[in-house]
Amino acid sequence: MSIRLDQVTKRYQGAPVVNDVSLEVAEGEFFVLLGPSGSGKSTLLRAIAGLTGVDHGRIHLHGQDVTHVSARHRGVGLVFQNYALFKHMTVGENIEFALRVRRVKAAERLKRRRELLRLVALEGMDDRLPTQLSGGQQQRVAVARALAHKPQVLLLDEPFGALDAKIREELRRTIRQVQRELKITTVLVTHDQEEAFALADRIGVMNLGRLLETGRPDELYARPATRFVATFLGAANLLLAQQTPHGIRFGTTPVRAQPVDKVDSTREHEVVAVLRPEEVELAPSRDALQTNFIGNGIVEEIVFTGALERLRVRLAGSSEAQLVSTSADNQATNAVLEVTRTQHEQRAFPLSVQQGVAIGVRRIHVLPTPLSSYTACAATSEAAQRIVQHPFLTELAARMKTRITTRVEEGLAQSDPNKTAAERISGVAVIPAQGQTAQQAAWLFANGAGEVLILPAHTGLPQRVLIHWADDHARRSTLAVAASLLRNVPAEAIYLGIHPGAGDERRIAVRSLLDARTEAQAIHGLEMRTELHFGEAAEELRKQLSEGPEQMLILGISSIEQLQRDYASLFATPGNYSIMLVYRPSKESESTERTDTTRDAAQVSERAAAQL
Amino acid sequence: MSFRSPSILPGFGLTLGFATFFLSAIVLIPLAALVAKAGTMGWREFLEVLIDPRAVASYRLSFGASLLAATINAVFGFIIAWTLVRYDFPGRKLIDALIDMPFALPTAVSGIALTAVFAENGWLGQYLAPLGIKVAYTWVGIVVALTLIGLPFVVRSVQPALIEVQRDLEDAAETLGAGRFYVFRKIILPTVMPALLTGFAMALARAIGEYGSVIFIAGNLPMKTEITPLLIVIKLEQFDYTGAAALGFIMLVISFIMLLSINLLQTWGRRRLVAAGR
Numbered sequence: 001m002s003i004r005l006d007q008v009t010k011r012y013q014g015a016p017v018v019n020d021v022s023l024e025v026a027e028g029e030f031f032v033l034l035g036p037s038g039s040g041k042s043t044l045l046r047a048i049a050g051l052t053g054v055d056h057g058r059i060h061l062h063g064q065d066v067t068h069v070s071a072r073h074r075g076v077g078l079v080f081q082n083y084a085l086f087k088h089m090t091v092g093e094n095i096e097f098a099l100r101v102r103r104v105k106a107a108e109r110l111k112r113r114r115e116l117l118r119l120v121a122l123e124g125m126d127d128r129l130p131t132q133l134s135g136g137q138q139q140r141v142a143v144a145r146a147l148a149h150k151p152q153v154l155l156l157d158e159p160f161g162a163l164d165a166k167i168r169e170e171l172r173r174t175i176r177q178v179q180r181e182l183k184i185t186t187v188l189v190t191h192d193q194e195e196a197f198a199l200a201d202r203i204g205v206m207n208l209g210r211l212l213e214t215g216r217p218d219e220l221y222a223r224p225a226t227r228f229v230a231t232f233l234g235a236a237n238l239l240l241a242q243q244t245p246h247g248i249r250f251g252t253t254p255v256r257a258q259p260v261d262k263v264d265s266t267r268e269h270e271v272v273a274v275l276r277p278e279e280v281e282l283a284p285s286r287d288a289l290q291t292n293f294i295g296n297g298i299v300e301e302i303v304f305t306g307a308l309e310r311l312r313v314r315l316a317g318s319s320e321a322q323l324v325s326t327s328a329d330n331q332a333t334n335a336v337l338e339v340t341r342t343q344h345e346q347r348a349f350p351l352s353v354q355q356g357v358a359i360g361v362r363r364i365h366v367l368p369t370p371l372s373s374y375t376a377c378a379a380t381s382e383a384a385q386r387i388v389q390h391p392f393l394t395e396l397a398a399r400m401k402t403r404i405t406t407r408v409e410e411g412l413a414q415s416d417p418n419k420t421a422a423e424r425i426s427g428v429a430v431i432p433a434q435g436q437t438a439q440q441a442a443w444l445f446a447n448g449a450g451e452v453l454i455l456p457a458h459t460g461l462p463q464r465v466l467i468h469w470a471d472d473h474a475r476r477s478t479l480a481v482a483a484s485l486l487r488n489v490p491a492e493a494i495y496l497g498i499h500p501g502a503g504d505e506r507r508i509a510v511r512s513l514l515d516a517r518t519e520a521q522a523i524h525g526l527e528m529r530t531e532l533h534f535g536e537a538a539e540e541l542r543k544q545l546s547e548g549p550e551q552m553l554i555l556g557i558s559s560i561e562q563l564q565r566d567y568a569s570l571f572a573t574p575g576n577y578s579i580m581l582v583y584r585p586s587k588e589s590e591s592t593e594r595t596d597t598t599r600d601a602a603q604v605s606e607r608a609a610a611q612l
Numbered sequence: 613m614s615f616r617s618p619s620i621l622p623g624f625g626l627t628l629g630f631a632t633f634f635l636s637a638i639v640l641i642p643l644a645a646l647v648a649k650a651g652t653m654g655w656r657e658f659l660e661v662l663i664d665p666r667a668v669a670s671y672r673l674s675f676g677a678s679l680l681a682a683t684i685n686a687v688f689g690f691i692i693a694w695t696l697v698r699y700d701f702p703g704r705k706l707i708d709a710l711i712d713m714p715f716a717l718p719t720a721v722s723g724i725a726l727t728a729v730f731a732e733n734g735w736l737g738q739y740l741a742p743l744g745i746k747v748a749y750t751w752v753g754i755v756v757a758l759t760l761i762g763l764p765f766v767v768r769s770v771q772p773a774l775i776e777v778q779r780d781l782e783d784a785a786e787t788l789g790a791g792r793f794y795v796f797r798k799i800i801l802p803t804v805m806p807a808l809l810t811g812f813a814m815a816l817a818r819a820i821g822e823y824g825s826v827i828f829i830a831g832n833l834p835m836k837t838e839i840t841p842l843l844i845v846i847k848l849e850q851f852d853y854t855g856a857a858a859l860g861f862i863m864l865v866i867s868f869i870m871l872l873s874i875n876l877l878q879t880w881g882r883r884r885l886v887a888a889g890r
Binding site for chain 2 (some may be wrong): 075
């Protein structure tokens with residue numbers, strides 16, 4: 001490994017700008033760090049260069065721990081967005097700077113300078129001053145200068161930011177060529193996904209200080225794991241669908257979809273599906289569609305962009321599909337689908353504005369996130385409305401680009417076990433924290449909810465998220481929920497392992513802690529710290545939660561009795577912290593429902609996890 | 613004489629006229645009068661005034677002390693400007709405002725204040741005296757006074773230039789392997805040099821012409837602590853107008869040569885920085 005980052009964290013005034021990032025970049029690889037501004041990507045690059053210290057974690061370059069080595073001794077080359085050329089020196093002097101520092105002989109310097117100028121196609125420019133060059137040429141000089149001392153790692157911080165489109169493309173090609181020729185490990189930071197696709201062997205997408213996903217460009221585009229990556233890499237429509245043991249359904253229409261091993265297919269629940277604009281088929285009627293019908297719509301806008309035609313199609317109210325959001329628009333209520341069509345498709349079925357169309361999907365991808373949408377649940381509609389307006393919930397839903405619906409259930413008032421919900425609860429059920437919380441949560445779980453979010457009256461998004469599960473059955477789903485949530489909230493994640501006694505159990509406890517961390521990292525891409533405590537679980541959790549403001553607990557359980565028996569004291573007096581309860585019945589209790597096919601699927605996914 | 617390029621503001625002729633008039637009325641005509649007055653002397657007479665040992669001693673003191681003071685200002689003014697630009701600390705704004713104080717203070721006041729502080733029984737003088745350092749009434753005192761009045765020139769001209777030195781440049785140099793001192797010598801100093809030279813030149817010019825603050829702290833012993841401007845005033849008091857004019861003329865010539873060479877140095881430096889003929 002050329003570059004290895006191990007749980008690197010950098011804070012500014014307490015808030016993490018780079019949050020627990022672990023990353024490996026192979027020898028000779030071109031790695032692109034992609035993210036919106038403020039995602040921490042540049043800070044991470046500066047940390048690799050040694051210009052910024054880290055608060056936590058380690059940085060290895062070529063197997064050597066350089067966490068505390070200064071920038072001048074790290075032997076990396078860094079290229080800045082604004083070139084950062086020394087204006088009082090000629091091009092030649094700029095390039096030779098690193099060699100002069102190292103007291104390299106003049107003849108050798110000259111040789112190296114010639115070599116580098118040829119490499120960046122600036123032969124004969126030696127005696128020019130940087131101010132006499134164009135922006136593109138200046139950046140070429142900067143690249144040559146960064147390579148002079150033969151660094152083993154080349155770092156580029158938005159190198160094309162200040163250039164116009166044509167020069168940008170030209171320089172992009174040069175950099176790719178140089179990188180190939182020298183086989184130098186390269187990390188480039190950018191916010192431009194097109195640039196990332198054009199250059200990268202592998203892309204890492206960052207948001208809110210976290211490294212969300214890494215992968216080959218085509219893989220990330222076709223099979224993103226998170227909403228953010230799905231909408232940041234290219235355009236995407238996010239739709240809510242139902243996962244059933246038999247496949248994906250929009251309402252009553254089954255849809256072909258790539259099976260995702262991280263999605264729990266044994267249980268019927270709501271999932272988020274990614275529909276790329278180019279995977280949408282439009283036809284005059286349902287019968288004319290060659291693919292799965294998901295609803296009717298009306299064309300609202302047509303924009304001609306040359307090779308492609310961009311359309312916005314409003315879904316009719318009766319459609320089977322429920323649209324959550326598109327990458328162009330964060331409004332969860334928006335029911336406009338983004339569609340692109342090729343020239344060929346345009347000729348086959350010409351369209352005009354206000355025309356009605358049948359919509360089909362060629363291919364959808366299901367996100368492995370367990371948090372699809374939020375459902376505010378209460379006994380009265382006023383109470384439900386109050387929950388919808390809770391700032392915590394509106395902020396979270398906006399960040400997750402999902403919607404909040406309300407559900408009025410009289411059964412909630414007394415948590416009457418005999419009164420069942422009118423319809424299965426889908427998405428994350430949200431209830432306020434009050435005296436009845438534990439009973440209400442139990443009622444919701446009995447009526448199909450998989451996750452319940454409990455909000456006290458006054459709380460903001462958490463700065464610290466504690467994770468705990470009652471037993472190993474709940475581990476995996478709790479980690480999945482935690483990973484999904486923490487992608488959208490810049491908080492520290494801490495897993496609390498709590499064991500009843502000390503003594504011999506200690507060794508087992510530490511092992512299970514490490515296992516949990518490894519699993520979180522490998523399967524869910526979640527970096528978390530671990531703490532070991534001894535004592536009674538509910539008591540210990542309460543103690544930790546009351547330590548500071550703005551905390552959140554993610555608690556996994558595998559039976560409803562556990563909730564009432566072991567954790568009742570957490571709900572007895574509402575604290576100032578929010579709780580996300582994750583409930584997945586243990587395999588034994590639902591064994592009657594399980595069929596052989598689902599067991600096979602489970603084994604396949606276990607094996608896939610082991611390979612990761 | 614022609615327009616360099618069409619300008620948004622009209623009135624090139626008018627403004628050039630004003631510029632010429634004011635320069636003439638305020639600078640050139642008085643200087644010409646000075647030269648004319650000095651010209652009324654014969655060559656021998658003129659030379660006698662110039663190479664009078666007392667006069668020669670005063671030149672040495674005036675220009676030597678001014679050069680020394682300007683040099684001290686260049687070093688410490690740079691450090692002060694650096695501190696003000698690069699760091700944020702409580703009271704930074706206050707110190708920034710204090711820098712300009714020597715501009716506003718009547719020079720006689722600063723001269724008296726310095727004398728009081730550095731006299732053998734003054735606040736600071738009493739501690740320096742046992743060490744054998746006498747400040748007030750020696751050339752050291754003159755340098756101190758000239759440093760005080762010249763300081764703002766350096767700080768104010770270096771400050772904007774330092775803001776221009778982007779952190780990225782230093783970061784780039786560091787990743788290329790340069791140590792702190794190397795970065796300072798090869799990156800920061802060359803970038804700031806023109807501004808530093810300007811500040812140095814202004815501080816020097818101001819120090820050469822300074823009269824008010826120096827005469828209080830100098831003690832004014834002929835041959836020892838007598839500056840040329842004082843000598844001119846003494847000649848005036850003796851109604852030796854032509855002698856005063858001759859001394860004034862020679863100061864003018866030396867100052868002009870010094871300032872011109874600094875300017876040339878600067879132009880040469882700037883030509884390296886910004887490409888010529890661009």
